[in-house]
Amino acid sequence: MTSSKIDLNKILRSAKLKATKPRLDVLSIINKAEAAVSHSEIQAKLESFDRVTLYRTLNTLIEKGIIHKAHVESTEVFYAMCTTSCTEEGHKHEHIHFVCDKCEEVTCIDSEPISIKLPNHIISEVRVQATGICDKCFV
Amino acid sequence: MTSSKIDLNKILRSAKLKATKPRLDVLSIINKAEAAVSHSEIQAKLESFDRVTLYRTLNTLIEKGIIHKAHVESTEVFYAMCTTSCTEEGHKHEHIHFVCDKCEEVTCIDSEPISIKLPNHIISEVRVQATGICDKCFV
DNA sequence: GTTTTATTGCAACATTGTTGCGGTATTTGT
DNA sequence: ACAAATACCGCAACAATGTTGCAATAAAAC
Numbered sequence: 001m002t003s004s005k006i007d008l009n010k011i012l013r014s015a016k017l018k019a020t021k022p023r024l025d026v027l028s029i030i031n032k033a034e035a036a037v038s039h040s041e042i043q044a045k046l047e048s049f050d051r052v053t054l055y056r057t058l059n060t061l062i063e064k065g066i067i068h069k070a071h072v073e074s075t076e077v078f079y080a081m082c083t084t085s086c087t088e089e090g091h092k093h094e095h096i097h098f099v100c101d102k103c104e105e106v107t108c109i110d111s112e113p114i115s116i117k118l119p120n121h122i123i124s125e126v127r128v129q130a131t132g133i134c135d136k137c138f139v
Numbered sequence: 140m141t142s143s144k145i146d147l148n149k150i151l152r153s154a155k156l157k158a159t160k161p162r163l164d165v166l167s168i169i170n171k172a173e174a175a176v177s178h179s180e181i182q183a184k185l186e187s188f189d190r191v192t193l194y195r196t197l198n199t200l201i202e203k204g205i206i207h208k209a210h211v212e213s214t215e216v217f218y219a220m221c222t223t224s225c226t227e228e229g230h231k232h233e234h235i236h237f238v239c240d241k242c243e244e245v246t247c248i249d250s251e252p253i254s255i256k257l258p259n260h261i262i263s264e265v266r267v268q269a270t271g272i273c274d275k276c277f278v
Numbered sequence: 279g280t281t282t283t284a285t286t287g288c289a290a291c292a293t294t295g296t297t298g299c300g301g302t303a304t305t306t307g308t
Numbered sequence: 309a310c311a312a313a314t315a316c317c318g319c320a321a322c323a324a325t326g327t328t329g330c331a332a333t334a335a336a337a338c
Contacts, residue, residue: 018283018285022285022286049286049287050286050288051325052327053287055325056285075325096255111257116253123269126269127268128265128267129265130255130262131262131263131266135259159303160303161316188317189318191295191296191297191318191319192316192317192318194294195296196316196317281336287333291326291328292326292327293324293327295322296323297321298322299318300317303316305312308310308312
C-alpha cells in the first residue's frame with residue numbers, strides 16, 4: 001500500500017475502470033520503469049495472470065489514454081505511461097521514441113513539436129523514432 | 140519480358156542474388172505499386188508460392204538494400220523500393236512514411252532531412268511517420 | 279449483504295514468423 | 309549446350325503472437 005498504489009487506483013477510477021489486481025500490477029510495472037517496457041517483460045513479471053488478460057488489460061489502458069504503445073521498428077511492442085494530455089478521445093504525444101542500439105532501451109524523450117508540412121495533405125499526427133546511443137551508454 | 144523486368148533482373152544480379160521467379164514477382168509487385176505494399180497484399184498476389192518463401196525473399200531483399208520496411212503503427216508491415224543510397228551495408232532513408240486515415244495507403248514522401256539534437260545522445264537514424272489525409276483523398 | 283455489472287480465466291482458434299532438410303532451379307565453367 | 313556446383317524453394321513441423329466466446333468470479337453500487 002505505497003503512495004504510488006493510491007495514485008494508480010485514482011487513475012483507474014477516473015477512467016471508470018475497476019481497480020483490479022491485473023490492472024494495478026500492469027500499471028505499476030509500467031509506471032515504475034524509467035524506460036518503456038516490452039510486452040514480454042511485462043508478461044514475465046506477471047506469470048500468475050492469463051496471457052489473454054494481459055492483452056486485454058493493455059488494450060483497455062491504451063483506449064482510456066493511460067498508457068501508450070512505443071511501436072518501434074521491431075517485432076516487440078513497448079509500453080509507457082501517457083502524460084495528462086491523453087484521454088479516451090485520443091492520444092497526443094509530442095515526444096520522440098529513442099531506441100538505444102547498445103542497451104536496447106526505449107525511452108520517451110520530450111521535444112519541441114515537430115512540424116511537417118506537405119502540400120495537399122492534412123497532417124494530424126507525427127511520430128518520430130530516433131536510433132543511436134542513449135545518454136546512459138554515452139561515455 | 141517488359142523493360143521493367145530487365146531492370147529487376149539487373150537489380151538482383153548486382154546484389155549477387157539469383158534472379159528467380161519468386162524474387163522477380165515480389166520485386167515487380169513492390170516496384171509497380173505507387174504506395175508501399177502490405178505483406179498480406181503481396182501474399183495474396185502470389186498464392187502459388189510458399190509462405191516461407193515470401194518471408195525469406197522479403198528479408199533477403201531488405202538485407203541487400205533493395206527494398207525497405209515501412210513499419211507503421213499497425214500489425215501489418217509494408218514494403219517499398221529503396222533509393223540508390225541503400226546498400227547491403229545499411230539503409231539510409233530520408234523520407235517520411237505517410238499513412239492516410241481514409242484510404243489507408245502508406246506512401247514514402249521525400250522531405251528535408253529532419254535533424255534532431257538530444258544532449259548526450261548519438262543519433263544515427265531518425266524515422267518519421269505522419270498520419271492524416273493524403274493528397275488523393277484531399278478534396 | 280445482496281444485486282448488478284465489469285472483468286478474468288480458460289479453451290480453442292487464427293495469424294504471423296522461424297528452422298531444417300531434401301529436392302529443384304539457376305549459374306558458372308567448359 | 310551441357311554438366312557440375314551452389315543457391316534457392318517447398319514442405320513439414322514448430323514457436324510465438326494475438327483474438328474470440330463463454331462461464332466463473334470479483335468489484336462496485338445499492
